[in-house]
Amino acid sequence: MSQSRRAWRTRKAGAISNLQLVEEPLQPLGADKIRVEVKAVGLNFADIFALTGLYSATPEGSFVPGLEFSGIVSELGAAAETDLAVGDRVYGCIRFGGYATSVDVPPQHCRRMPEGWSFAEGAAFPVQSLTAFYALTDLGAVQPGQLVLVHSAAGGVGLQAMRMLQQVGAVPIGTVSSDSKRAFLAGLGFHEIIVRGDDFGAQLQAQLAGRPLHAVLDGIGGEIQKQSFRALAPTGRLVVFGAAEFTPGDRPNWLKAAWLYLKRPRYDVMDMISSNRSVMAFNLIWLWQEQALFDRLLEGSAGLGLPAPHVGHEFCFEEAHEAIECLRSGKSVGKVVLKVGMSE
Template sequence: MPETRHVWRTQKAGAISNLKLVQEPLPSLASDHIRVAVQSVGLNFADIFALTGLYSATPAGSFIPGLEFAGVVTALGENAQTDLQVGDRIYGCTRFGGYATVVDVPPQHCRKIPVHWSFAEGAAFPAQSLTAYYALATLAAVKPGQVVLIQSAAGGVGLQAMRMAAQMGAIPIGTVSSESKRAFLAGQGFAEVIVRGDNFDEQLHAQLNGRPLHAVLDGIGGQIQKQSFAALAPTGRLVVFGAAEFTPGDRPNWLKAAWLYLKRPRYDVMDMISSNKSVLAFNLIWLWQEQALFEELLNGCAGLALTAPHVGHEFPFAQAHDALALLRSGQSVGKVVLNVAP
């Protein structure tokens, strides 16, 4: 067994360029954890916000980013309560620490990878699927036949939400930023897709064509979010899981961030009472400590029996900066993944 691991570590949040690839000794395995030789790591916008210090859950001081991984179980803690065995192929979640060639994690946050999935597909599944499922099933309480608007529908969370909504019997309408992404979604079997323009409110009104809009999943913010909320029917729910308009460069532009913050959507509860609409928002990272809910969500995601998630871009583990740059650019389709060389 190796006694060291490679990790991407930053000494302090503030700039993505501070992230360095280093070799570290392996810690002792906690008795209630399992050890995993990581093969693939899933990237998320939360990684970018954490590295730049714009994420509320960012650890103080030095930390390793990363919320999801896939690999092979190599050791079990003596008190680990699990049916997993050494040699099992698994995916899992971790509250930071995923950008590593070896991780030690609670087994409750892991599941076996379906036999026909690759490690990259396994790493692409947990964080985006938990986000989409919690937003759709728990918060939006989507029912069969209801229309659901899903922003950034060609991204990791968005594409998974489109698939889940369809599997639940709902009618997903996706929005994207380019014609190429609309064509990609058409190839995935989704006919109702809006390429967002300056007249998005008119585009949405035309697409709905008189149908009530029950739910909106939004990770963009700004004017698009306001217009989406306005289009909701009575009892409709806006579920916010991110704010991509705040995505920084290497480090935050505080003047721009302040301006966007001042212009951010605001919702009056008295108006919501009158219109019978709701706004719900969440940060997936805080669900890690809710073990019963976490397991319920993991089981719910797996229970939908979805096809393997779409991995649009794969990078070697040593090219984390290139992978993060692509994710930050907004040009990615599906999931961005780092692969550890065998």
């Protein structure tokens, strides 16, 4: 058994270019944890924000980015309470550390992969599913028949949210940035899609055609978010899980970030009382401290019986920088994944 692992490590947050592939010794396995030989890693915008120092949960000093993975259980801690066994194919979550060929995690943060799923599909499931499920159920309180607007509907979280809404009998309206993404979603059976233009507010009103909008799932921010909130019907909920408009290049452009921050949406609670609309926002990283909620959400996501996530872009483990740039560009469709060796 190998006594070392490869990992993408940055000496400190501040620039994506600080990320380097290193080989490092494996630490002794904690008694209450399991070791997973990683076969695929899912990429998230949180990775970019952490690497550039714009994520509030970014670790101090040197760290390995990455929040989700899939692989094979290679070792069990002496006191690990689990029905998982060595050799099981699993997907899981980790509070940073995913960009590595081996990870040690609490067993309750892993689940067996469904039959027939590839490792890439397994790595694409946990974070985007937890995000979409929590936003739509616990916060959005979406009910069958309700209209829900999903921004970036062809992305990892957006596509999973569209599928979840369809599964529970709600009516998803997706927004995308290009005609090619609209065509992609149409091929999956989604037909209420808006290609965002200069006057998104007018586009949205035309699409609604007088129907009440009950919820919005937004990870973009800015003017798009403002116009979406204005379109909500009474009792409508805006659920915010990210701010893609702040996505930096190799390192933050602090002048641009300051300008966007000053222009950010602001909501007056007195106006919200009068219009009977609400705004909720969350950061998924804190779920790692709420095990009961984590379990319920992960089981709820898996229990919907959705098809395997769409993996739109696969890169070799050694191509982390190319994969990050693909995600950062805003042109990706579905999930961006790193594959370790001959994964399948």
